[in-house]
Amino acid sequence: MENSPHQPPSVDVSHIRVVGVIGAGQMGLGIAQVAAQTGHEVVLVDASLELAARGRDRLAASLGRLVEKGKLAADARDALVARIRPVKGAEDFGTADLVVEAATEHLETKIKLFKAADAAMKPGALLASNTSSISITKLAAVTSRPELVAGMHFMNPVPLMKLCEIVRGVQSSDQTIAAITTLAQKMGKTTILSKDIPGFLVNRMLIPFLNEACFALQEGVGSPEDLDQAGKLGLNHPMGPLELADLIGLDTCLAIAEVLHREFGDDKYRAASVLRNLVAAGWLGKKTGRGFYVYDEKGAKLRPAI
Numbered sequence: 001m002e003n004s005p006h007q008p009p010s011v012d013v014s015h016i017r018v019v020g021v022i023g024a025g026q027m028g029l030g031i032a033q034v035a036a037q038t039g040h041e042v043v044l045v046d047a048s049l050e051l052a053a054r055g056r057d058r059l060a061a062s063l064g065r066l067v068e069k070g071k072l073a074a075d076a077r078d079a080l081v082a083r084i085r086p087v088k089g090a091e092d093f094g095t096a097d098l099v100v101e102a103a104t105e106h107l108e109t110k111i112k113l114f115k116a117a118d119a120a121m122k123p124g125a126l127l128a129s130n131t132s133s134i135s136i137t138k139l140a141a142v143t144s145r146p147e148l149v150a151g152m153h154f155m156n157p158v159p160l161m162k163l164c165e166i167v168r169g170v171q172s173s174d175q176t177i178a179a180i181t182t183l184a185q186k187m188g189k190t191t192i193l194s195k196d197i198p199g200f201l202v203n204r205m206l207i208p209f210l211n212e213a214c215f216a217l218q219e220g221v222g223s224p225e226d227l228d229q230a231g232k233l234g235l236n237h238p239m240g241p242l243e244l245a246d247l248i249g250l251d252t253c254l255a256i257a258e259v260l261h262r263e264f265g266d267d268k269y270r271a272a273s274v275l276r277n278l279v280a281a282g283w284l285g286k287k288t289g290r291g292f293y294v295y296d297e298k299g300a301k302l303r304p305a306i
């Protein structure tokens with residue numbers, strides 16, 4: 001694994017056996033998958049036990065496709081899924097050695113979840129957020145363990161993307177950063193380290209790029225397909241900016257753009273109105289079947305939506 005010379009030293013994380021995950025959406029399930037794949041017991045929480053259980057079933061179904069393709073043995077899939085235990089709520093995090101929060105990009109929601117997790121977790125357990133832009137320092141400040149809090153920002157889709165961005169909050173201890181970094185590497189990820197500055201490293205670059213594609217679209221510079229071809233064939237990106245925004249979720253892209261705009265106070269980060277309008281319409285991208293493109297029920301792209 002290549003890591004920058006500024007990375008913290010590798011430490012023993014064999015004591016981190018139980019990983020709590022908050023959020024059974026696409027990011028939470030991806031984190032649950034890579035944690036379970038690397039032998040951890042996963043305690044999965046969503047707004048209710050039913051939603052958490054449904055999330056685990058969706059993950060089992062998506063792993064079923066890998067079994068059909070002969071990429072994963074059926075018994076390995078069964079063992080992986082069996083390591084994921086859906087529970088009622090954060091009050092069930094008593095056994096967790098680490099909790100990773102992957103709920104929606106909304107500060108008040110994350111604060112509520114952080115407080116609940118912190119109250120249930122044992123002393124010394126680590127608490128991380130997969131937030132893509134919200135201040136780790138602010139989240140840490142509502143807990144009784146700010147030195148044990150850090151950012152653990154996985155990329156979407158988590159099982160396929162090689163990077164995990166580690167974010168050091170103002171109060172994160174060196175040991176916490178070293179442990180979270182080593183754990184992410186154990187989960188097969190290459191890590192980078194960011195200061196707790198809005199957007200960190202990845203979204204500081206990505207969101208202005210996606211937003212600029214939205215401005216070009218609303219100005220009629222080109223069609224959605226041509227903008228995406230520009231990204232794919234002109235820049236050699238695996239996906240064009242609009243289809244990538246649909247994959248991430250337009251609500252998430254807008255939430256991050258708003259954090260960058262508000263926190264930096266610089267109008268260069270203002271969100272394009274086409275992005276605001278699609279979110280207002282409830283067209284949030286692939287997860288709702290419609291964003292910049294229309295998708296079938298299996299997630300295959302059909303045609304531009306606008």
Ligand code: CAA
Nearest residue numbers: 066071132154155156157159160161202203238239244248
């Ligand atoms: N677990 C393990 N393997 C899986 C899997 C899973 N859950 N799902 C799929 N796979 C396997 C597939 O079976 C397939 O294997 P084969 O090639 O052997 O058949 C392989 O992984 C690739 O699957 P796909 O054919 O579906 O993937 P692809 O080649 O079309 O690539 C992609 C898909 C990885 C998403 C690629 O298009 C890509 O890299 N897109 C860009 C994604 C990106 O930029 N993400 C970052 C977003 S930014 C972010 O997340 C941060 C934020 O805060 C907003």
